[in-house]
Amino acid sequence: MRGLKWVLGFLTFSFFLWGGSLWANEKGDPDLIRRGLEVFEEKCMGCHHPQYEAFGPPFSEIARKRTIQEVMAYIQDPVGSAASLGYKSSMTRIGLSPEDLRAVASFVLSFREK
Numbered sequence: 001m002r003g004l005k006w007v008l009g010f011l012t013f014s015f016f017l018w019g020g021s022l023w024a025n026e027k028g029d030p031d032l033i034r035r036g037l038e039v040f041e042e043k044c045m046g047c048h049h050p051q052y053e054a055f056g057p058p059f060s061e062i063a064r065k066r067t068i069q070e071v072m073a074y075i076q077d078p079v080g081s082a083a084s085l086g087y088k089s090s091m092t093r094i095g096l097s098p099e100d101l102r103a104v105a106s107f108v109l110s111f112r113e114k
């Protein structure tokens, strides 16, 4: 009996971890998003606000319309991918390390509303 309890406990715990990681995937990696906030403050804040229309569109709107791949492609090459997102103009190209690019894209996507 004690063995069975242990097994059940273990299974419950595994499901808990599994559920937690699903949640984390959907919301994005918290550490990466935190790094993304720093990149945002350094390089994007002059033109974008997470929730409100600024010079550029709000991240909440971008997150609603785009995948993380589209967001990363646009930041990396705004001129090249502007047309595919329906823009005639584009923002300036911002040089970012691959890590910072991923981080700031996760940050943008973290404003997706449920």
Ligand code: HEC
Residues within 6 Å of the ligand: 039, 040, 043, 044, 045, 046, 047, 048, 055, 056, 057, 062, 065, 066, 071, 074, 075, 085, 087, 088, 089, 090, 091, 092, 094, 104, 105, 108
């Ligand atoms: C100089 C101002 C400026 C800066 C700095 C800037 N943006 Fe933009 N961004 C814009 C504008 C303006 C647009 C809308 C495109 C247009 O009107 O040509 C845009 C569009 C975007 C889009 C695409 C919007 C869509 O419809 O999907 C993303 C994603 C984006 N910006 C992310 C960022 C991130 C992340 C940073 C910081 C690393 C950043 N931007 C920095 C001005 C800026």
